[in-house]
Amino acid sequence: MTFDNLKLIHLISVNLFLLIYLIKTPLLLFNADQALAKITKSTKVLEMIISVVFLASGVWLIVLQEMLETMMIVKLGLVIISIPLAIIGFKKRKKVLAILAFLMLISTYGIAEMLKFHKPVGTPTGQTVSAAELFKHNCQRCHGAKGNLSSSGAADLTLSTLDGGALKTILQNGRNKMPSFSALSDEERDALATYIQTLRIH
Numbered sequence: 001m002t003f004d005n006l007k008l009i010h011l012i013s014v015n016l017f018l019l020i021y022l023i024k025t026p027l028l029l030f031n032a033d034q035a036l037a038k039i040t041k042s043t044k045v046l047e048m049i050i051s052v053v054f055l056a057s058g059v060w061l062i063v064l065q066e067m068l069e070t071m072m073i074v075k076l077g078l079v080i081i082s083i084p085l086a087i088i089g090f091k092k093r094k095k096v097l098a099i100l101a102f103l104m105l106i107s108t109y110g111i112a113e114m115l116k117f118h119k120p121v122g123t124p125t126g127q128t129v130s131a132a133e134l135f136k137h138n139c140q141r142c143h144g145a146k147g148n149l150s151s152s153g154a155a156d157l158t159l160s161t162l163d164g165g166a167l168k169t170i171l172q173n174g175r176n177k178m179p180s181f182s183a184l185s186d187e188e189r190d191a192l193a194t195y196i197q198t199l200r201i202h
């Protein structure tokens, strides 16, 4: 299975999970007990399968990307807490718990979006950051820790044959779905170009 397929499966299962709770939460809040019992019964197995797929694919994505950064840990923690919270909330008819679980799940979405659009991280003035750090913050989510992950159609850097000049041009201008890193300094792009050549299999 490709990385992008796994991402799609994750996204679909997360949305199905949210959809089920989007239907069930108002029923709980408005004391529609009969309707809630009916839906809970008919979606029980489905919900179990979806939540397993959703957690497993999420963990697998993190493993593949080798990226357990703080935000990722926060996100994983929120999901792992919110699922039992939702189950208990609905079982015991505790509305506060159910709402809390729902809000926690929604906020993980916000974190996912934030991770997607984060800006290039460069060297804070007067401080040196290693090329490996620059790579980790700016490139890893698409190219993976070792450069061989192909998320969102990213090129496998371990197989790249581009020379230093061509690498710097791509970093400066971007290419197709590869974003531009013109926000980084010249020195940082130099360091990155040198670093990614060390990832190649010779």
Ligand code: HEC
Binding pocket: 135, 138, 139, 140, 141, 142, 143, 152, 153, 154, 155, 156, 157, 159, 160, 161, 162, 167, 170, 171, 175, 176, 177, 178, 179, 181, 192, 193, 196
């Ligand atoms: C949003 C995802 C994404 C991020 C982040 C990203 N890349 Fe890319 N990268 C791509 C894609 C997609 C391609 C293929 C571009 C194409 O279609 O030509 C690519 C291609 C490349 C190539 C060309 C390889 C070749 O031989 O053709 C290099 C080099 C590269 N990336 C380096 C980097 C570096 C260094 C960083 C971090 C500063 C980085 N990328 C960050 C998505 C990304």
